[in-house]
Amino acid sequence: MAQTEAMPAIEQPRIGKPGDPCTMVIFGASGDLTRRKLIPALYNLAKNELLSREFAVIGIARAPMSTEEYRKKVSEDIKQFATDKVDPDIWEWFIRRLNYLSGDMGDKGLYPRLKDLLDKVDQDHSTHGNHMYYLATAADFFGPTVEHLAEVGLMQQDAQRWRRVVIEKPFGHDLESARLLNQQLLRVAEEKQIYRIDHYLGKETVQNILALRFANGIFEPIWNRRYIDHIQISVAETVGVEKRGGYYDKAGALRDMVPNHIMQLISLSAMEPPVSFRADAVRDEQGKILHAIQPMSSEDVLIRTVRGQYGEGMVGGERVPAYRSEPGVPEDSKTETFVAMKLLIDNWRWADVPFYLRTGKHLPSRSTSIVIQFRRAPFVLFRDTPVENLMPNQLVLNIQPEEGISLRFAAKVPGPAMRLGAVNMNFEYTDYFGAIPSTGYERLLHDCMIGDATLFQRADMVEAGWCVVSPVLDVWRALPARNFPNYAAGTWGPKEAEDLLERDGRHWRDFEK
Numbered sequence: 001m002a003q004t005e006a007m008p009a010i011e012q013p014r015i016g017k018p019g020d021p022c023t024m025v026i027f028g029a030s031g032d033l034t035r036r037k038l039i040p041a042l043y044n045l046a047k048n049e050l051l052s053r054e055f056a057v058i059g060i061a062r063a064p065m066s067t068e069e070y071r072k073k074v075s076e077d078i079k080q081f082a083t084d085k086v087d088p089d090i091w092e093w094f095i096r097r098l099n100y101l102s103g104d105m106g107d108k109g110l111y112p113r114l115k116d117l118l119d120k121v122d123q124d125h126s127t128h129g130n131h132m133y134y135l136a137t138a139a140d141f142f143g144p145t146v147e148h149l150a151e152v153g154l155m156q157q158d159a160q161r162w163r164r165v166v167i168e169k170p171f172g173h174d175l176e177s178a179r180l181l182n183q184q185l186l187r188v189a190e191e192k193q194i195y196r197i198d199h200y201l202g203k204e205t206v207q208n209i210l211a212l213r214f215a216n217g218i219f220e221p222i223w224n225r226r227y228i229d230h231i232q233i234s235v236a237e238t239v240g241v242e243k244r245g246g247y248y249d250k251a252g253a254l255r256d257m258v259p260n261h262i263m264q265l266i267s268l269s270a271m272e273p274p275v276s277f278r279a280d281a282v283r284d285e286q287g288k289i290l291h292a293i294q295p296m297s298s299e300d301v302l303i304r305t306v307r308g309q310y311g312e313g314m315v316g317g318e319r320v321p322a323y324r325s326e327p328g329v330p331e332d333s334k335t336e337t338f339v340a341m342k343l344l345i346d347n348w349r350w351a352d353v354p355f356y357l358r359t360g361k362h363l364p365s366r367s368t369s370i371v372i373q374f375r376r377a378p379f380v381l382f383r384d385t386p387v388e389n390l391m392p393n394q395l396v397l398n399i400q401p402e403e404g405i406s407l408r409f410a411a412k413v414p415g416p417a418m419r420l421g422a423v424n425m426n427f428e429y430t431d432y433f434g435a436i437p438s439t440g441y442e443r444l445l446h447d448c449m450i451g452d453a454t455l456f457q458r459a460d461m462v463e464a465g466w467c468v469v470s471p472v473l474d475v476w477r478a479l480p481a482r483n484f485p486n487y488a489a490g491t492w493g494p495k496e497a498e499d500l501l502e503r504d505g506r507h508w509r510d511f512e513k
């Protein structure tokens with residue numbers, strides 16, 4: 001197997017300047033997202049000197065608790081969720097900036113109290129009146145909370161101080177509700193105040209798609225329908241729905257993964273080169289691709305989409321129950337835990353190049369990847385070579401858990417006869433850059449603190465994502481699945497997902513080989 005030349009790991013210098021002074025208000029301060037991601041990410045930023053010295057946090061949750069008690073709780077949690085050894089001095093510096101406010105976000109009375117506390121904290125920590133409101137809560141609260149903040153003047157920004165709101169999917173549950181949410185937010189805030197997080201954009205390897213395509217001269221000339229046969233995007237998970245049955249059963253795999261994470265992967269892989277890396281230049285190009293995805297007719301939905309639900313099976317050597325036996329899931333649930341589909345993009349670069357997607361729970365291995373399969377060479381010279389050895393070139397962008405890029409090409413097998421074999425040239429991030437402990441939220445939080453919205457979704461992008469999936473949701477709702485469960489946990493989804501490609505003479509890349 002061909003290997004890229006090994007290079008010594010390079011030292012990581014601090015990259016970038018610290019975020020602006022600000023107070024971050026976390027709604028949902030005792031929830032999972034805060035414990036697992038936000039606090040560890042803030043700590044990592046502090047450690048890498050990317051947090052302003054003039055920084056503070058106000059955590060808000062219902063539970064009655066003093067600031068001292070909250071600090072204790074957070075100090076316990078970090079032991080479990082830190083991505084690296086915690087430095088006691090940095091932690092001490094950080095924890096002294098943490099404040100707690102107990103209250104119900106739905107209660108208007110909370111907001112004048114928050115305003116008073118913000119005034120005090122702004123003064124104590126010189127945070128310049130800049131506020132970042134992080135809504136680590138259920139989506140139902142997004143609209144009303146931003147309205148309540150606006151009512152007491154907390155969304156008002158001017159040249160001296162900014163006010164930004166961060167929210168994370170789900171942004172609506174279909175096109176109409178997404179539009180309504182956007183309208184509700186934009187009645188009281190400007191688009192540039194809203195930071196819609198998609199945690200996939202915090203992943204290094206997702207950001208690397210832009211570097212690979214636009215910082216190298218060799219890929220762009222062949223990145224089009226003339227050379228590319230098709231693209232496969234797989235987001236395979238080994239986990240089931242765990243304790244999220246209640247949420248998941250209303251969402252399903254399509255809503256949970258496609259209009260957001262998978263659309264990000266498609267738009268970054270397929271977009272035209274932006275004129276600059278300014279937020280709107282990049283997002284304009286991403287938006288254009290999403291709008292160019294061919295809308296599916298009802299007939300297309302029947303032919304080009306596949307849904308599945310897992311039955312019981314073996315995953316990682318352990319027996320796991322069927323989806324319908326998971327806590328919070330009805331016994332006759334018709335919700336899909338697997339989806340595959342074929343999309344087409346109507347523009348000059350991609351006309352007739354299929355984009356095949358699949359994502360599912362309880363699949364045999366965890367792997368997120370983008371496979372770019374090139375057209376076959378005319379193998380006239382190798383007429384006697386067995387066809388299974390004449391594999392087309394594939395460029396694979398491995399997003400996770402392995403992070404890297406590999407290129408498959410044909411090479412001569414040593415020996416007197418002309419025989420061909422497929423070999424891989426591999427680049428792995430850790431070989432070159434070492435492993436950087438991260439939650440995936442550091443970059444996004446820091447970007448929000450410096451006002452860089454490149455990696456956040458604009459309202460039009462969210463709506464464009466829903467435009468793609470809404471026709472599918474409509475047909476699936478009208479024709480509920482009758483054959484669920486139709487794949488055993490621990491397998492690659494229903495057989496129809498294989499057929500989807502086989503009909504076109506293609507196959508999913510086998511990640512287990």
Ligand code: BG6
Binds near residue numbers: 199368
């Ligand atoms: C979330 C989905 O947005 O992404 C989950 O709600 C899914 O169902 C998760 O498991 C996958 O994220 P990651 O980073 O583990 O690939």
